[in-house]
Amino acid sequence: MRLSRYFLPLLKETPSEAQIVSHRLMLRAGMLRQEAAGIYAWLPLGHRVLRKIEEIVRQEMDRAGAVELLMPTLQLADLWRESGRYDDYGAEMLRITDRHERDLLYGPTNEEMITEIFRAYVRSYKALPLNLYHIQWKFRDEQRPRFGVMRGREFLMKDAYSFDLDEAAGKAAYNRMFVAYLRTFARMGLKAIPMQAESGPIGGELSHEFIVLAQTGESAVYLDRRILELPTPGEDVDYGGDLEPIVADWTGRYYAATEDVHDPERFAQTAETDRVTARGIEVGQTFFFGDKYSRPMKALVSGPDGVDRPVQMGSYGIGVSRLLGAIIEASHDDSGIIWPDAVAPFGVGLISLRPGEVAVDAACEEAYAALTALGKEPLYDDTDDRPGAKFAAMDLIGLPWQLIIGPRGLAEGTVELKRRATGERQIVPLAKALEIIGR
RNA sequence: CGGAGUGUGGCUCAGUCUGGUAGAGCACCGCGUUCGGGACGCGGGGGUCGCAGGUUCAAAUCCUGCCACUCCGACCA
Numbered sequence: 001m002r003l004s005r006y007f008l009p010l011l012k013e014t015p016s017e018a019q020i021v022s023h024r025l026m027l028r029a030g031m032l033r034q035e036a037a038g039i040y041a042w043l044p045l046g047h048r049v050l051r052k053i054e055e056i057v058r059q060e061m062d063r064a065g066a067v068e069l070l071m072p073t074l075q076l077a078d079l080w081r082e083s084g085r086y087d088d089y090g091a092e093m094l095r096i097t098d099r100h101e102r103d104l105l106y107g108p109t110n111e112e113m114i115t116e117i118f119r120a121y122v123r124s125y126k127a128l129p130l131n132l133y134h135i136q137w138k139f140r141d142e143q144r145p146r147f148g149v150m151r152g153r154e155f156l157m158k159d160a161y162s163f164d165l166d167e168a169a170g171k172a173a174y175n176r177m178f179v180a181y182l183r184t185f186a187r188m189g190l191k192a193i194p195m196q197a198e199s200g201p202i203g204g205e206l207s208h209e210f211i212v213l214a215q216t217g218e219s220a221v222y223l224d225r226r227i228l229e230l231p232t233p234g235e236d237v238d239y240g241g242d243l244e245p246i247v248a249d250w251t252g253r254y255y256a257a258t259e260d261v262h263d264p265e266r267f268a269q270t271a272e273t274d275r276v277t278a279r280g281i282e283v284g285q286t287f288f289f290g291d292k293y294s295r296p297m298k299a300l301v302s303g304p305d306g307v308d309r310p311v312q313m314g315s316y317g318i319g320v321s322r323l324l325g326a327i328i329e330a331s332h333d334d335s336g337i338i339w340p341d342a343v344a345p346f347g348v349g350l351i352s353l354r355p356g357e358v359a360v361d362a363a364c365e366e367a368y369a370a371l372t373a374l375g376k377e378p379l380y381d382d383t384d385d386r387p388g389a390k391f392a393a394m395d396l397i398g399l400p401w402q403l404i405i406g407p408r409g410l411a412e413g414t415v416e417l418k419r420r421a422t423g424e425r426q427i428v429p430l431a432k433a434l435e436i437i438g439r
Numbered sequence: 440c441g442g443a444g445u446g447u448g449g450c451u452c453a454g455u456c457u458g459g460u461a462g463a464g465c466a467c468c469g470c471g472u473u474c475g476g477g478a479c480g481c482g483g484g485g486g487u488c489g490c491a492g493g494u495u496c497a498a499a500u501c502c503u504g505c506c507a508c509u510c511c512g513a514c515c516a
Contacts, residue, residue, distance in 0.1 A: 012465065012477070013451045017509055037508065091440090092515075109516085143440060143514065157516055209516095218515095285516065319516040353475060388476040395476090406475055416475085 001346065003381045007044050010393055020216050022328035023148030025337050029397045031324075038145025038153030045397060046324065048345035050156065053323050054135055056187050056342060057158045064180035064239050066131040066160050071113050073137055077103035079112045082297050092140045106139040111293050111315055114161040118311065119299035125165045128301065128311075129173050133160030135320060149325045150218070150281065156321040162314040165303055167290065170312035174206060174288045175243040177316040179233050181210050181284050182250065186232040188323065189340025190330060192283060193227055195256045206288040206314075208251065209258060214329035217279030222267050224254035225274045258282075281326045288314040331421075337398030338421050347376035348437060349399040353387050353406030363405050363415070367430060371403075374438050378403075395420065401437055405430075 009030040017034070018024040026032040031046030042050055058068065074096070080086035086093075086105075094106040107113070114132060122130065135158045145153050162173035178194065185192035190212050197209040211221055230253075233246055255270050257263065258280070267275065291310035293299070300308040319326075331338045339345070348371050352364045364380065371378040379399060381390050387406070394402050404416040409427065417426045417433040426436070 009449085011450060015450070016445090016452090019510075034508090138516075140515070144510095144512095146510085151515075155516065159516090282516065317516055322516060384474095386474055386476090386478065388474090388478080391476045393477080404475080408475060 001377075001379050003379060004383050006379070008397070009043065010396065018148065020147050020150070020325075020329070021332060022150065022216075022325040025328055025332060025396070026148055026324065029337060032148065038142055038151070040149065040152060040154070045345050049324055049339070049343055050321060052343045052345070053188065053320055053327075054156070054158075057135065057184055057318055057320060060180045060184040060187070061133050061158065061160060063183075063235075064131075064176045065129075066133045066177075066180075068134060069117075069132055070134045071107070071110050071117075071136060073106055073139070074104050075107045075110075075113055077105055079116055080105065083112050083115075083293055084296065085112070092142065094139050094141045107136075108138055108140045109157075109315075109317070110134070110136075110159055111161065111313075112297065115293045115297045115299050115313070118161075118163055119294075119297065122163070122299075122311075123301060125301050125303045128163055128165050129169060130163040131160055131173060131177075132163075133158060133316075147218075147325065149321045150329075152321065155319060158318040158320055160316040162316070163299075163301075164312045165301060165309075167312055170288055170290065170314060171206070172243070174286060174314050175247045176239050177286055177314070178208065178247050178250075179237055179239070179243050181286065181316070181318070182232050182246075183235075183237070184318065185210060185212070185283065188327060188343050190283070190323075190327065191228060193221070193223060193256050193280070194250050194286075195221065195223075195258050196251070196261055197258065197285060208286050209282045210284040210286075211258065211280035212283050212326045212330055213278050213280050214326065215279060216329050217281045219280060219282075220259040220262075221257065221278050221280040222259075222262050223256040223276050223278070224270045225276050227254040227256050228276075230254075281322070281329060282319070283323055283326050284316070284318040286314065286316045288312075332398070335392070336396035339398045339400060341400045344400050345397070346379035346399050347371070348378045348401040348403055349394040349397070350378045350380040351387075351390050351394060351402060351404045352380070352382050353390070353404065353408075355382050355384060357407055359410050360405055360407055363410055363430060367403055367405065367415070367434065370434050371437065374434070376401075376437060403433055403437070 011028045014024050015027050018027055029045060030043055033041040033043055035041050077086050093108055096104040098104055137154055138157045139154050142151060142153050145151055160177060164170040164173050192210040192212050194208040194210050197207045230249055255267055290312050294310035294313055299311050301311050302308045328337050350364060350367055352360055354360045368378055368380050398420055400420055402418040409415050413429055414427045415430050415433050417428060417436060
């Protein structure tokens with residue numbers, strides 16, 4: 001992409017409404033535009049990152065055996081009356097009336113609808129296990145939206161729902177999602193720690209929150225340092241096998257809890273040198289809630305014995321849009337964002353220090369073509385801005401590599417390659433720079 | 440939902456107390472000089488001062504009502 005043809009409205013000054021660093025940087029980097037309290041338009045740069053995150057989530061869900069579908073944002077109130085949650089949910093639910101005076105709502109989550117879909121088609125244990133998920137916009141009418149995408153009213157969420165015949169199979173399904181979550185967040189360059197959680201309005205007893213550690217996190221967390229060293233399951237993890245040992249490692253060996261469920265006495269049993277008090281951002285939550293919805297909504301399956309029983313369910317959410325904020329909170333410096341390679345909106349920022357000068361233009365075009373061929377998605381700054389402004393802009397938007405081409409270096413047969421995360425610079429021939437980026 | 444604030448050009452803000460024909464910096468457009476870490480000069484465009492009433496010869500400024508947004512707290516992917 002050529003910057004001269006792109007839409008990247010950078011802000012030099014910080015808009016006054018933004019309090020936390022991720023919100024400030026997203027606004028300054030031209031990723032986001034607030035349209036109302038907690039409601040945002042995703043500008044091209046932000047949209048690209050959102051898509052990258054979505055794709056990682058999708059790949060890991062698919063790998064774990066979940067099947068994607070897409071449910072609507074609007075739902076009939078009657079469905080929620082079946083589960084009893086229409087009244088329970090309160091003012092956070094955005095309620096709408098259509099022209100026929102039918103009660104609708106903008107979905108804050110989809111347990112009811114997925115249960116309705118399931119019961120319409122599935123009768124037999126032979127169709128199980130089944131896990132259906134979608135990535136769809138949700139709306140929760142927060143009393144006080146804030147922190148940009150960290151707590152918006154409209155947000156993009158991946159929600160998966162598992163269906164199993166009995167509790168043991170249901171817990172195995174829960175474990176598959178648990179492992180998939182460990183992998184998903186790790187791929188985005190995040191340290192996400194699963195912690196015992198209260199299940200809140202979703203219900204159920206088995207639940208974990210996945211918390212990203214960041215200084216600006218919304219809640220206090222307490223954990224054993226050693227949990228940070230646990231290995232993330234690899235790409236080759238066997239989702240058909242027993243995942244309980246992995247889950248047990250992450251949930252049973254070391255203390256980790258949010259302030260809601262923190263138990264100081266148990267925490268005190270951890271060696272003082274291993275005790276860590278930090279702040280965290282919740283980026284996902286898993287629930288196993290058995291027949292909480294299937295029983296009232298009569299989602300029954302018959303087992304091998306021919307007897308009907310409510311299907312055992314779990315649900316598994318990831319705050320896709322919130323993850324952008326969480327990643328930035330965890331990865332930035334004074335100059336701007338530092339995107340992990342896997343979610344970066346562009347792989348390389350190609351900076352021409354002197355557009356219009358023949359040799360510089362030629363070298364830039366060569367680099368642009370080569371980077372594109374490498375699949376590195378270069379963003380080519382071919383504008384007439386001064387070098388200083390270009391460097392500052394590139395640091396702000398945080399692409400992993402900066403390839404800087406100017407007349408001075410070219411006279412020596414070199415270009416400059418900068419790694420955004422470390423600030424490390426190498427003065428090398430173009431071919432060498434391309435080779436390093438391509439590794 | 441309790442408490443506290445703020446609405447003036449795209450952004451950051453001054454002007455409001457003490458009423459008198461709307462300002463600065465950045466951004467934008469033109470020209471010129473510049474050009475390896477957010478340049479400079481000259482010229483220029485852009486604002487129903489959140490909305491609606493009211494007071495007044497005169498309202499960004501005073502009064503009333505409404506709306507939106509932000510912050511602190513209680514609550515949440």
